[in-house]
Amino acid sequence: xxxVATRGGERAIEQAERLFRQDLGTIDAARVETIxxxxxxxxxxxxxxxxxxxxxxAALALAQTGGELSEAVLVLRAWRxxxxxxxxxxxxxxxxxxxxxxxxAAFKDIPGGQILGPTLDYSHRVLATDVLEGKPYTPPPVEAxxxxxxxxxxxxxxxxxxxxxxxxxxxxxxAPQDIPDLTREPLLFPAxxxxxxxxxxxxxxxxxxxxxYAAMRGYGNAHPTVNELRxxxxxxxxxxxxxxxxxxxxxxxxxxxxxxxxKSGYLELGFAATFGWNEVKVIAAATLDxxxxxxxxxxxxxxxxxxxxxxxxxxxxxCIHFKLPHYVTFQxxxxxxxxxxxxxxxxxxxxxxxxxxxxAE
Amino acid sequence: MYNETPAGGxxxxxxxxxxxxxxxxxxxxFAETLLDTMVDVSVLANRTGLVMVPMRDTVENVDFHLGExxxxxxxxxxxxxxVGYGMVTGRDLERAMAVAVVDLHMxxxxxxxxxxxxxxxxxxxxxAADALRMRQVEATRVEMETF
Numbered sequence: 360x361x362x363v364a365t366r367g368g369e370r371a372i373e374q375a376e377r378l379f380r381q382d383l384g385t386i387d388a389a390r391v392e393t394i395x396x397x398x399x400x401x402x403x404x405x406x407x408x409x410x411x412x413x414x415x416x417a418a419l420a421l422a423q424t425g426g427e428l429s430e431a432v433l434v435l436r437a438w439r440x441x442x443x444x445x446x447x448x449x450x451x452x453x454x455x456x457x458x459x460x461x462x463x464a465a466f467k468d469i470p471g472g473q474i475l476g477p478t479l480d481y482s483h484r485v486l487a488t489d490v491l492e493g494k495p496y497t498p499p500p501v502e503a504x505x506x507x508x509x510x511x512x513x514x515x516x517x518x519x520x521x522x523x524x525x526x527x528x529x530x531x532x533x534a535p536q537d538i539p540d541l542t543r544e545p546l547l548f549p550a551x552x553x554x555x556x557x558x559x560x561x562x563x564x565x566x567x568x569x570x571x572y573a574a575m576r577g578y579g580n581a582h583p584t585v586n587e588l589r590x591x592x593x594x595x596x597x598x599x600x601x602x603x604x605x606x607x608x609x610x611x612x613x614x615x616x617x618x619x620x621x622k623s624g625y626l627e628l629g630f631a632a633t634f635g636w637n638e639v640k641v642i643a644a645a646t647l648d649x650x651x652x653x654x655x656x657x658x659x660x661x662x663x664x665x666x667x668x669x670x671x672x673x674x675x676x677x678c679i680h681f682k683l684p685h686y687v688t689f690q691x692x693x694x695x696x697x698x699x700x701x702x703x704x705x706x707x708x709x710x711x712x713x714x715x716x717x718x719a720e
Numbered sequence: 721m722y723n724e725t726p727a728g729g730x731x732x733x734x735x736x737x738x739x740x741x742x743x744x745x746x747x748x749x750f751a752e753t754l755l756d757t758m759v760d761v762s763v764l765a766n767r768t769g770l771v772m773v774p775m776r777d778t779v780e781n782v783d784f785h786l787g788e789x790x791x792x793x794x795x796x797x798x799x800x801x802x803v804g805y806g807m808v809t810g811r812d813l814e815r816a817m818a819v820a821v822v823d824l825h826m827x828x829x830x831x832x833x834x835x836x837x838x839x840x841x842x843x844x845x846x847x848a849a850d851a852l853r854m855r856q857v858e859a860t861r862v863e864m865e866t867f
Contacts (some may be wrong), residue, residue, distance in 0.1 A: 468864075505855070538784065
């Protein structure tokens with residue numbers, strides 16, 4: 360069989376793209392701004408998976424892809440490659456976050472206390488259909504406290520270390536420019552912890568949830584309890600040419616620690632963080648991190664499995680490429696199928712002929 | 721490009737922190753008033769780019785990359801060799817340039833009353849916004865009772 364090169368369809372392709380974009384209508388700055396201001400959690404999810412923090416661009420990506428998340432993440436990641444890297448910021452530390460939500464399911468009384476922050480966790484999930492009947496929903500105002508919450512909250516894991524509950528951890532002094540970086544080098548296994556956590560930070564939310572959920576349901580070896588969940592804003596600290604460190608702005612981040620059981624006298628902990636406020640993703644990702652150490656090779660909790668299969672652009676790209684012409688490949692399948700059928704038919708005919716020519720007993 | 725000269729001290733950091741988060745329109749208007757008094761200013765860079773943000777894992781204390789933030793940067797200098805620099809998150813080259821203009825003005829002439837007034841106003845506005853938000857956050861603090 361020979362390869363058959365084909366061409367054609369240029370007009371159809373052109374019109375197909377036009378049809379897609381026609382259905383979305385005119386995209387203007389007002390639409391982008393509406394998406395940015397009214398759907399912050401969707402924007403956060405896209406920024407996290409794109410590994411690029413800019414609310415305006417993420418909203419634009421959602422607008423021009425009609426909310427097709429895989430396409431939105433892809434177009435943002437592609438745009439990212441057009442930009443030079445100017446600097447590496449000072450590493451964000453947990454106890455420096457402007458913390459707006461911090462809860463623990465493992466310890467009731469944690470230093471700094473538990474702050475629910477913005478959440479629907481304890482709400483009835485009722486669709487406000489009155490809005491569709493002309494009655495706008497205006498949320499009741501928050502009854503603010505007289506005093507503000509502390510802008511910073513202590514690290515629970517550090518407190519647990521002081522209590523002897525969590526294993527000591529020495530800081531590995533790595534210069535920012537030497538931190539392993541998946542955008543500059545391939546993911547190899549066993550992965551460094553820096554690669555694993557970076558990969559989870561940019562992983563596809565649904566994929567992480569599916570695999571993390573599998574671990575939670577019993578396919579993993581560790582059932583998680585949230586040690587600490589934190590939503591906050593991190594300062595992007597950069598350096599002025601004169602050497603002065605300053606904050607160029609803030610970004611929303613989520614992080615989770617999950618724990619399971621005692622091992623070698625200490626509580627085991629799993630960790631994950633991401634850009635934007637995305638609790639489900641970091642809890643599921645931390646669960647995968649927690650399960651990794653004892654996961655059998657080939658299981659969904661093994662890092663090679665979950666890191667490869669939660670990479671958004673590669674996964675969606677591989678999936679949608681099956682829509683593209685595979686005529687040569689498929690033709691060979693058809694040829695093999697026809698050959699098999701012909702051989703089977705020939706064998707059946709031979710057997711029938713043999714049976715008819717055999718003398719009766 | 722960094723560490724060209726010694727750090728500008730804590731006052732410099734505080735001023736830059738305020739400028740980077742100042743209200744954009746007020747910042748640009750203020751920078752325009754300063755620019756009228758400045759001569760021989762050359763632009764070394766005014767561009768968008770990325771800043772990689774690392775984070776420290778709390779379990780093993782390992783630094784890893786969280787992702788990149790889009791920033792706008794402006795780097796300017798005057799004939800006497802003073803440097804002005806601005807970096808802000810987001811895609812707004814004018815805002816970054818306005819920060820750099822104010823920074824250059826401070827480097828060349830110190831913090832004049834108008835600059836101090838502007839910085840104090842913006843600092844008060846930022847502090848008030850943070851305080852309001854954190855008072856709302858404090859309202860969600862859980863006081864658990866044990867039965």
